[in-house]
Amino acid sequence: MTNIFKGHPGIGDEVTGEALVASDNFSARYDLDRIKGIFSRPQHKLCGQSYDGKILILNAAKGGVATAWMLQEMVSRGVAPKALILNFANPIMAQGAAFANLPMIDRFEVDITENVPNGANVKVIPETGELRILLTEANLICS
Amino acid sequence: MQLNDYEQEMLAGEHGQAKQYGMQQVLRVGTFFDAPNTVEIAQVHLMADPESLGVSGVEFLEGLATTPEADRTVVVPAVTDPRGVDLNAYKKLGQTDGMADLEIRATAAFRSLGFMMTDTCINYQTICPPVLGEHVAFGDTGSTIYANSVQGARTNFEGGPSALAAALTGRAPRYGYHLDQFRRGSCLFDVDFRPKDLSDWGALGAYVGREMASYWEVPVITGIEDTPTSDEMKQFGAALASFGSTPLFHMIGITPEAHDFKAVLDGAIPKSVKIAKNDLDTLIKSYMPSDDKLDVVVFAGPQLSLMEMQTLAEHLRGRKISNDVALIATTSPEIKYACDRMGLTEAIETAGGMVLSGVCFYQMYAREIGEANGWKRLMSNSAKLVNILGGYGYEPMLASMEACVESAIQGRITGDAK
Numbered sequence: 001m002t003n004i005f006k007g008h009p010g011i012g013d014e015v016t017g018e019a020l021v022a023s024d025n026f027s028a029r030y031d032l033d034r035i036k037g038i039f040s041r042p043q044h045k046l047c048g049q050s051y052d053g054k055i056l057i058l059n060a061a062k063g064g065v066a067t068a069w070m071l072q073e074m075v076s077r078g079v080a081p082k083a084l085i086l087n088f089a090n091p092i093m094a095q096g097a098a099f100a101n102l103p104m105i106d107r108f109e110v111d112i113t114e115n116v117p118n119g120a121n122v123k124v125i126p127e128t129g130e131l132r133i134l135l136t137e138a139n140l141i142c143s
Numbered sequence: 144m145q146l147n148d149y150e151q152e153m154l155a156g157e158h159g160q161a162k163q164y165g166m167q168q169v170l171r172v173g174t175f176f177d178a179p180n181t182v183e184i185a186q187v188h189l190m191a192d193p194e195s196l197g198v199s200g201v202e203f204l205e206g207l208a209t210t211p212e213a214d215r216t217v218v219v220p221a222v223t224d225p226r227g228v229d230l231n232a233y234k235k236l237g238q239t240d241g242m243a244d245l246e247i248r249a250t251a252a253f254r255s256l257g258f259m260m261t262d263t264c265i266n267y268q269t270i271c272p273p274v275l276g277e278h279v280a281f282g283d284t285g286s287t288i289y290a291n292s293v294q295g296a297r298t299n300f301e302g303g304p305s306a307l308a309a310a311l312t313g314r315a316p317r318y319g320y321h322l323d324q325f326r327r328g329s330c331l332f333d334v335d336f337r338p339k340d341l342s343d344w345g346a347l348g349a350y351v352g353r354e355m356a357s358y359w360e361v362p363v364i365t366g367i368e369d370t371p372t373s374d375e376m377k378q379f380g381a382a383l384a385s386f387g388s389t390p391l392f393h394m395i396g397i398t399p400e401a402h403d404f405k406a407v408l409d410g411a412i413p414k415s416v417k418i419a420k421n422d423l424d425t426l427i428k429s430y431m432p433s434d435d436k437l438d439v440v441v442f443a444g445p446q447l448s449l450m451e452m453q454t455l456a457e458h459l460r461g462r463k464i465s466n467d468v469a470l471i472a473t474t475s476p477e478i479k480y481a482c483d484r485m486g487l488t489e490a491i492e493t494a495g496g497m498v499l500s501g502v503c504f505y506q507m508y509a510r511e512i513g514e515a516n517g518w519k520r521l522m523s524n525s526a527k528l529v530n531i532l533g534g535y536g537y538e539p540m541l542a543s544m545e546a547c548v549e550s551a552i553q554g555r556i557t558g559d560a561k
Contacts, residue, residue: 011175025388029195030534033510041534060357062388064284064531066195066506068302073197090358090388091172091319092302098171099304 003133005108005115007085010126011094012103016134017082020054021118022046026086027063028070028096037079055122056081059113061090068092072100083124085131087112105129144173144316145180153312159214161207161256165311168304173316181314182321184298186273187217188266188281189258189306190224192506193245196303201245204252215256221310222261222270223253224283225446225473225503232499237515242508258310262501263475264445267294268373270477275399278321280309284384285377285445285527291391293376295399297321300358300390319359320390326400328363328393328407330354333415335366338423340543341451344375345382345526346423352386354416360387363407365395365415374448381445382526430529430540435555438518440547443473443504444528451544452482452498456490458548464495465554469516473499496551504528509535522547522556 022045033040037052061067071093074080083103084093097104103124108131116122116133123132146166152158154166169181193201207215228238228246250260261270264283267290273279275295281287282301290296299319301309309315319325332351338344351362362383371379371394383389393401401407442455455472464470472491474482479500482488488498499507505528513519513536521539523529524547529539540556550556 008175011171027388029505030531032534040536043533060388062386064385065190065282065300065302066192068304069191069195069197069200072203072304073195073199076197076199088357088359089175091176091299091305092388094172094175095168095302095305098168098175 003135005110005112005131007105007112007129007131008107009129010103010105011097012083012101012126014123014125014127015055015082015103016121016123017053017055019057019116019118019120019122020046020049020051021057021113021116023059023113025060025062026056026058027061027067028074029066030063034070034074034079051081052079054081055083055085055124057085057113057116059086060088061086061093065092068096068099071096071102075100075102085112085124105131144170144178146170150181150314160210161215161311164207165308168308169312169314169316172305173318176316176318178316178318180317182278182317183313184219184278184280184309184315186219186271186279187221187306187310188224188279188283188286189221189303189310190282191249191253191303192225192227193242193249194227194506194508196249198245201249201252204249208252208255217257217310218313219310220271221258222266223258224262224264225506226250226262226501227507229499229502232497236507236512238508238512261475263477264503265377265448265475268377268448269475278315280306280315282306284390285381287390288380288384288392289377291320292380292393292398325359326391327361327409329360331363331365331408331413331415332418333366334364334418336420337367337369338375340524341374341378342524342526342541342543343423344371345378345524346426346541347418348379348382349386349526349530350418350422350426351392352383352389355387355389358388358390360389361391361393362389363393363395363401367394367397370397374451377445377448378525382530385527385530427541432520432538432540432556435557436520437468437522437550437554437556438520439469439471439516440551441471441504441521441523441528442525442544442547443471444523444525444531446503447472447474447478449478449481452478452487454544455548456487458545459494459496460490462494462552464551467554468551469518470496470551471499471504472496473503476501505531505535509537513537522550
């Protein structure tokens with residue numbers, strides 16, 4: 001099993017945490033109840049789940065421009081993901097991550113949503129664009 | 144990313160804290176997207192409603208607003224997207240004094256930075272339409288896709304922090320839709336009918352948008368023979384951008400960069416995705432609820448043009464909206480003033496509707512006003528609005544303006560909508 005995935009160099013600082021993974025897309029305005037810290041869009045695969053403190057791994061940035069402000073607003077209240085990992089970011093995600101200094105990586109060599117098990121303990125290294133699955137006992141059982 | 148001497152000075156803080164912030168943001172985003180350098184932009188359109196900003200965002204703006212005037216003032220014409228609170232109507236809508244206070248503080252900060260508070264998402268129709276080849280920094284998906292596609296201007300989605308950076312520095316990173324190679328078509332859609340209502344144009348945009356894998360796809364549309372109106376393009380583009388995160392489309396024989404297939408497609412013409420009227424009917428029906436209960440009808444997202452306001456006023460003139468249903472239309476301050484002068488506001492309000500100025504429904508704390516007023520079932524002729532509001536706790540459905548108005552009058556979903 002591959003444990004290191006290479007993407008484009010990203011934004012923000014190195015961080016480690018639990019992955020919350022789905023093949024769906026992402027927009028802070030369209031998909032989240034930011035007060036409760038959960039996904040709220042009924043059609044989203046993560047609807048009802050908390051994203052607070054998770055390494056959020058999703059497919060592509062979608063929706064409007066509000067996310068560019070909202071990521072920082074979420075970080076400021078302490079109810080935010082630890083990092084955003086996407087197959088394809090758009091400028092809004094990058095602008096929001098840069099403004100909030102929220103770690104983000106995209107453009108991996110593989111479909112990252114297909115390669116990281118939900119719940120895995122992962123390390124995000126934006127400077128080199130790497131995501132590493134840490135081989136804890138739980139991850140080995142998961143994989 | 145290469146910066147010239149002046150840009151290096153801004154980055155080093157030699158021209159003040161505001162411009163330093165601006166260059167830092169330009170550099171971070173430009174580096175992420177491998178921009179070789181910057182592009183000077185001619186005008187800025189900035190989205191910063193108080194719900195998105197939050198307290199921390201407003202405090203950030205207030206911090207910039209206290210720096211010396213010469214350092215903090217925008218260097219290109221800069222206008223604003225809809226605000227979140229119409230101060231003449233917020234109490235009636237169930238918005239709080241806290242929301243109004245945040246709105247007032249944000250507005251004061253933007254004025255201090257030199258922004259013109261146009262409070263509109265239809266600046267491309269009503270303020271200063273950009274022209275072919277003009278580099279701009281537009282910060283609403285609807286204004287971006289219209290400027291890129293219909294007007295041939297060049298911009299990426301510039302969300303609030305980056306539109307602000309562009310206004311303070313006069314620059315944006317040179318990547319994406321500023322560059323010729325990113326503006327080539329990547330997929331082809333063949334439409335074998337002409338959408339009738341604005342809601343159909345929105346549904347067409349939604350259909351194409353759902354097919355888009357990422358921001359970098361550029362759909363090319365063929366089969367539309369009669370040139371759409373500005374409002375039809377507006378609804379199509381706003382829905383496409385909303386569903387697809389798509390900032391540019393080409394319409395063969397209609398949009399300025401798409402004289403023919405060769406002008407926008409490289410190599411052999413790709414196999415097209417056929418779109419028939421039935422496909423849109425299916426999409427619209429997917430939002431149809433199982434009963435006819437109705438709480439609120441909203442015309443917004445994008446704000447209505449003068450022509451749309453006139454059509455709405457004519458639908459409502461001499462009629463009475465059910466006491467069980469709220470009807471809201473949002474437009475820009477300039478168009479609202481025109482509607483007041485022309486008697487359109489009076490026609491809508493006499494029928495029981497509300498005309499809100501300088502706001503847009505989904506940017507007005509939509510979740511909170513829905514809960515305050517008990518609104519859940521919502522009708523709109525805007526596919527963009529329907530797409531957004533599901534996540535805000537609404538059960539939204541899409542129908543023509545005529546069907547929306549008829550339902551508001553009957554107090555239940557009725558007419559063509561059923």
